[in-house]
Amino acid sequence: MSKYYLGVDLGSTTSKAVIINEKDEIIGKGITNTRANYKVAADIARQEAVYDTRFTLLNQNLRVESGLPENIEDLLVSLDDAFHFLEFDIRLQKLYNEFLKVGKSAFDNKLSKLILAELPGLIDQIRPQIKEAYLHGGLARKSQFFRDVVNEQYTQAVDSLETEYFEKFMLVFDKSITPVENEMIEFDFKQLATDALNMLLEAGDYPELTAGSKLYQKVAKQIQIIADEKIDITNMVGTGYGRALLPFPESCIKSEILCHAFGAHAVFPNTRTVLDIGGQDTKAIQVDGYGLVTSFHMNDRCAAGCGRYLGYIADELNISLNELGPLAMEAEKQVNICSTCTVFAGAELRELLNVGEKRSDILAGLHRSIVMRAMSLIARSGGVHNEFTFTGGVARNQAVLKYVSAMIHESYGEDITINVHTDSIFMGALGGAMFARRNIDVDLPEKQKRSRAKAV
Amino acid sequence: MAQEVTKEKSMLLQKKMIGGLFDELAHVKESGKKVVYTFVPGNLSELIRAFDMLPVYPEINALQSGMKKRSGGFIKEAEKLGHSEDVCTYVKCDVGMFLNGNKGPADTQIPPPDLLLLSYTGCFTFMKWFETLDRIYPGVEVAMLHTPYQEDGKITPEMRAYMVKQLKEEVIPKMEKVSGKKFDEAKLKENLQHSADAEDYLVQIFESAKHKPSPIDGYFAGVYYIGPVNIGFRGTPEATEYYKQLLIEIKERIRLGKGPVTPEGEMKKERFRLVVEGPPNWTNFREFWKMFYDLGVVIVASSYTKVGGVFDLGFRHNPEKPLESLSDYCMTVYTNHNLPQRIDLLSKYIKEYQADGFLVNSIKSCNSFSAGQLMMMRTLEERLEVPVGFIESDLVDPRYFSFSNIKNRLDSFFQMLEQRKIILNQKTPVA
Amino acid sequence: MSDKTKNIDQILSFCKEAAFDLQFTEAAKCKAAEENRVLIGYMPIYFPRELVHAMNGLAVGIMGSGDRKQIVKGDAYYQSYICHMPRGLIEMALDGHFDEMDGFLFPSICDVIRNLSGMFQILGKGKFAKYLDYPQDFNRETGGVFYRNELKIIIDHITKINGVKLDKDRLNESIKLQNLNRRMLNEIYDIRQQFPWRLSAVELYHLQRAGIVIPVEQHNNMLHDVLDYIREDVGTPMDKIKVVVSGSFCEQPPIGLIRSIEQAGCYIVDDDFLIGSRWIEGQIDDQSDDPLTALANAYVDMSTFSSSVYDVNNHKGIRLAALAKKRKADGIIFAAPSFCDPALLDRPILQKDCEERDIRYISIKFSENTGQFKVIKEQVGAFSDSIKLWDEPVTV
Known part of the structure; x- marks a missing residue:
């Protein structure tokens, strides 16, 4: 039976789960923004990751089957949709x-x-x-x-x-x-996946997919097989802002600094500096050739420069968080923002709007000021000397990414490689899962003993 | 406090001494003793005692108010009066305490000052603090003793001469005036000898942490150890007796291979040894300490315990040169050191106490410590390749102590240290 | 436009440029003009520039990067609760803005500036970085002697760099020039007290700030011309109240703030923005056989008041009130930088002194890179209106 490892990253705004196989490959991931409580959040994210895993397995199994149309991958994406x-x-x-x-x-x-x-x-x-x-x-x-x-x-x-x-x-x-x-809903994978297949059938987007066709039968059969497969989690590690509240044994809780670094390093092995901008914390981390942390710096008590700050700005403007980045990208100039203080930013924002500055230009300035905070953290932690990887939910924000790239190149040279993964938000959970697979006892010796005892 | 778990003899001695002082302060009306307000760094305890006056240390009152969870209210009251939220919370706590009838930490009355002795050493805010007190107690005598900063990392004869002249022409005459007593040099010399004796013991006590496992915590417990010398008992035989006793107890702990005493009993296994820079937080002192001892982290040396004097660098009060040695004392306290000196001292601690890591607790209130700390930290990291950690809190503003924020950073730091230990031991890749 | 007006315009536009020239072009020119000339950078508040002048040098006032520089590296050195100025100074140091400077002086203002001296030492900037410990003892024989020795140390540093020894006559000559500079600056303030519209506060600020980055002779010429101009009846008076601004002696207010105060209905008739230029209140003896002692005694005897000083027998609240009275000011604006320990800790004391004397005041906070002034304008406007219309005391 295959062995799977789970990493759960409980952030302040979102919770992420990643399942890997024995080759450290991500085979399932899930994310939720529920703020019910950490247990529910972890469960929802985990459940999503398990469904995602089943889809990956479905994909793998079908890929080795012969006689399927060339566009089977597209079909599977549609099935997932x-x-x-x-x-x-x-x-x-x-x-x-x-x-x-x-x-x-x-x-x-x-x-x-x-x-x-x-x-x-x-x-x-x-x-x-x-x-x-x-x-x-x-x-x-x-x-x-x-x-x-x-x-x-x-x-x-x-x-x-x-x-x-x-x-x-x-x-x-x-x-x-x-x-x-916040409600945890147990979905029936077999039922839902079958319904999804029938939905595709009805929609008629794939001419090969007809009732009773070979294609239909093969997919339906695999759904049955995969749905019955037991996804057994061999070991798991929890990390993130709320990790202490996870219903995990202590030996399975690890600092997100270590996890983010380990995850980012696994995806980009030449990385020596990791910047993670999350909801509550911004972290600049230096890692060695093995992905282990040699030093790190987190934002000071002030929440300016974290995802929270962006959330606050979005609320002020009454738009969704996802719209911020694209709007800022439309800017023709960047308005100079003085207060990176969350408390004052609202007032400054309103004042700037009052004097006729454009929303996009103000947002560009705000994004830039956040990145400047992050840059000073990077400087605190020792700067960038080699490949640089940007992780965390905020890395998905195009405007932030634009300024990070520009300023990293400006400060540390044009030849610095900057990595951003499409799944950058999952790096902490990935690192956690990887720690779980290795069962590395990064925790304190006393806890190690306990966890070893349990493993035996 | 540590005393509650194992009441060793030294703890009882300290408790009695401090209780006695506050009791004496509460009864100055009856005794007619004069009261001198002054600050811990560069305090002239021996001189004050030579005039048979009693010292009051506003920052000790403030930190005690913090520990007793009263500071939050006091600070808010001061802010209502126009004190800025940006500045030192010790000052605001003190102002708030005054507004609330000046009841001290032991719930006894703190008498008003007869003399404000401003030996402001290593901290500008002390000066502003006394200007504030000067307005609260109009007409009270103020003696200014300006302690030159060791800007070039040394004490010059000119600096010393300046100090001695101020002592002779400003401080002593005002003390004579206030106390109504003539300056008695013989008595001062006697006090200075007591100080030197106590200082010898104190150095041995702190240096005991070089032992593995360390028998003491040189920060969280260390702040109790410096209590007697820092709140007016330097120069008394009681202080010498206290330190003598404490050293006996510590030597016994070493003999038995025991670790430090914590509020929850003895720390069982020493896992990490740290050097800490910066004052502790007082409002959540126990919670803060617990984050360390729960994980077997012991602080083997700290700069904060040297704010009342860096005796381990060799300075001792000297009865042969009374005023010169008082001057040198003021100029050698930690916060009167320049940044390169501070780095050297911390570097010495990290090496000599075989620390696994260096941690900065950056205090919002205290720029004397905080301004430049990040640079000190990086310099130490580069110079010694020691892992460094950084957290933030405040002295007595409970609004500025975030448990989860600090815990998050500390846990990451400790886990990083652990990883490093494993790597250093194995020297093999993990992946 | 008359030649005179044209000349004044030229002077003011030169000053506007020089005052905020973070490359210190004028100082560099001055250094290049003569061999062995040194540039000694000094931070706020006061430094006797005469001393460096007498030793073939130029003392260059370093007042921070203001709102003219993006701070990234500087933030890496400072926690969020420390004022803005030192971040800019570190950023400038790391970016090479001070490379022409031979040494740095950090007058005792507060713990942040004191520790900054150590940071410059660690960074190895300049051939020396000295914290200049101003005495808090105001007796000639005690504080004066100590201070004279502090100056001696600076002299030794400079001699080591350029080989120039301190010469009595040269120092007397330099004192004379700086005396003239102070006298003319004070006269401008005196004229503005009565006719503040003749030169705006912003123009005066530029004029004054340029003065600390160029040779005193050059500045004296400018002051002479400006005085000549404003002694005549120029400009148009407006209905504004007169205020003294206090608390901005170290980290400098952005120009926008000074402008906003004047736009919101106030004439600033005195301030402590660049208080070092007028620190010595009077004329220093320029005929002395021991001019170094004269400089030291001037500090002990003739210093103005400041939040960085605790002159036990000379309460600054009383002195501030006296200044407001002398300037016939309608009120005081306490304008302090965020996280400025000296100014903010003094504030409640000074406010109480004002209340006891029925002096109206308001309090604002800024940072050198503040960019928005709407709230401040509203506050100042309300203050001005309340005094003009109702003449009622307000406290904000």
């Missing part, structure tokens, strides 16, 4: 139920009636659009969370009602979303 939509759809149903509950309880009779009357129509309006985005827009791969997906469509739909009760409808959403988002 459909699977994610079905997951989404189940949660949407729960959200709708929650809407009804809130609609009934939160308003007086008259208003309640009015709202309840509109809710079915609203859901009917947004569901097909989201479905389309999943099936043909690659929404599943756009790292958007349930909340973001629904919020955008729902707001538009309510807007189109042109009702005087706009705020009330938004209240329904605000009150309902969190419990639904």
Whole structure:
């Protein structure tokens, strides 16, 4: 039986899980933004990673089968998209139920009636659009969370009602979303994957895929096999901001500094400096040839320069976090930002808007100021002398990436290689999984003994 | 506090001494004794005692208020009066304590000063602090003793002459005036001899941490050890007796191969030895200490325990040269050292105490320590290839102590040390 | 435009450039002009430039990078709760802005500047980096003697670099030039007290700040011309209150802040922005047989007040109040840099002194690279209006 290793990275804004095989290859990953509690977050991320693993295995198994069409890879991607939509759809149903509950309880009779009357129509309006985005827009791969997906469509739909009760409808959403988002839903992989396959069949995007066709049968059969396979986690390691709260034995908890460095180094073995910008912390880490940390620096107490700061700015501008980077990329210039202090940034932002600065230009300045903070941390930790790897959720922000690249080259030379992985947000979880596979006792000796005892 | 677990004889002695002082302070009205407010670094304890006056150390009161969880309220009250959130919280805590009736850490009355003796050594804020007190107690005598900074890493004859002249013409005359007593040089000399004796013991006590395992924690417990010399008992036979006793106890611990005493009993296994730069946090002192001893981390040497004097570099009070030695004392305390000297001292500690790592606790309130710490840290890292760690907190502002923030950094640091140990032992790749 | 106006415009635009020239081009020119000439950089607040002048040198005031430089490396050296100025100074040092300087002086202002002297020593910048420990004892025989010795150490440093020995007559001559400089600057302040519209606070700032990076002779010529110009009735008065600005003696306020205060309805009739230029309140003896002692005595006897000094017998609150009265100011603006220990710790004391004397005040905080002044403008505007319209005391 195959052995799998799990790494869970509990961040302050998102939780990530990565499953690797015995060759350190990532075969499954999951992410969630739930803030219910760390256990739920870890469970959801882990569950996602397990589904993802099954898809990887499905892919592997089908790839070795003969007689399949050339575009089987595309089909599997579509299958994955459909699977994610079905997951989404189940949660949407729960959200709708929650809407009804809130609609009934939160308003007086008259208003309640009015709202309840509109809710079915609203859901009917947004569901097909989201479905389309999943099936043909690659929404599943756009790292958007349930909340973001629904919020955008729902707001538009309510807007189109042109009702005087706009705020009330938004209240329904605000009150309902969190419990639904935080609910751990056990999906039936076999059922969902089969449904997804049938959905593809119905959609007719793949002419070869017809009812009773060989292709259909092969895929369906593999789904049965994979769904029955036991994904056995041999060892696991938890890391991240909330790691101390994970329901893991102490021997399976490791510092995210070590994990991020180890993960980034595994993907880019020539890396000697790792910058990780997460929600709560920014870290500049120096590693040796083995991926082990030789020194690190974290942002000081002030949260300026972390993902949190961006979240705060997004809230100030009333846009989603994902829109920040693209908007900043539209800038024609960078407005000079003085206060990288989260507390003052809001005031400064409003003042700049008042004096007529463009949103994109201000955002460009803000992104730049965050990167400057990170650059000073890198300088504190000893600078960049070799390959540089940028990890963490903020690495997905194009504007941040742009400034990081520019400033690294400016300060440390044009020939410095800068690595960013599409899965940069998963580096900590990857490092954790790798530690789990090695069972390296990076923890204190006393705990090592205990963990060894357990292993025996 | 450490005393609660194993009440060794020295702990009881210290408790009695300090209790007695606060008791005496509470009864100055009856005794007629005069009260001198002064600061720990460069304090002239022997001279104050020679005039039979009693010392009050505002920063000791502040740190005690921190430990007793009162500082937060005091600071807020001072800020309401216009004190900036940016500045030293010791000062604000002291102002707040005054506004609340000047009840000290032992809940006894702290009497108002008869003399503000500003021997401001190594810290500009002391000067501002006394200007603040000067306004709180208008009309009180102020004696200024300006201690020149060791800007070039040494004490010159001119610096010493300046100090002695200030002592002779400013400090002693004001003390005579306030106390109504003539300066008694013989008594001062006697006190200085007591100081020198206590200092001999103190050096041996701190140097005991060179032993493996270290029988003491040179930071968290160290701040208790420096208590008597730093709060007015330097120059008294009681202090000498205390340190003599403490040394006996420590020697016994070494004989038995025991580690340091912590608030939760004896630390069982020494895993890492650290040198720490910077003052501790007082509001969460125990929690803070626990993050170390829980993981078997012992602080073998620290710069903070040298704010009242760096005796391990050889300075001793000298009865043969009373005023010169008081001057030299003021000029040799840690925060009166320039940055290259500080780096040299820490470097010596890291090497001689065989530390596994160097940690900076950067204190928001205290620029005398904090400004330049990052550079000191990097220099040490480069010079000695020692792993370094960096955390931030404050002296007595509870708003500035973030448990998870510090714990997160410390855990990462300790795990890094562990990894390094494994590598150094195995010298083989892990991957 | 008259020739006179043209000349003044030229002077002011030169000063505007020189004041914020982070490359110190004028100083470098001066150094290149003569062999063995040294440049000695000094940080705020005060340094007797005469001394360096007498030894074939130029003392160059280093007032920080202001809002003219992006700080990255500097932040690597300082925690977030330390003021902005030293970050800029380190950044400049690392970027080679000070490469022409032969030595550095760090007058005792606070612990941050004191420790910065050690950082320069470690960085190996210049041939010497000396913390100049100003005495807090104001007796000639005690503090004065100590201070004279501090100056001696600087003299030795310079002699080691350029071989020049201190000469009595040359120092007297330098003192004379610097006396003239102080006298003219004070006269400008005196004129502005009555006719503040004749030269704006920003123009005065540029004029004054340029003066610390160029030779005193050159600056004296400019001051002469400016004085000549503003002795006449130029400009148009506006309905503004008069204020003294206090607390910005080290890290400098951005020009935008000074401008905002004047735009928001205040004439700044005195300030401590570049207090070093007017530190000595009076004329130093320039005929002495021992001019070095004269310099030391001037410090002991004639120093102005400052948050970096605790002159036990000469309370600065009283002196600040006296200054406001002398300048017939309507109020005081306490403008301190964020995290400035001396200014912010003094603030409650000085505010109390103001309250006891019914002097109106407001308090603001800035950093040398502050870029937005809307809030400050509103605050200052409200302060000005309240005094103009209602004449009611306000405290903010």
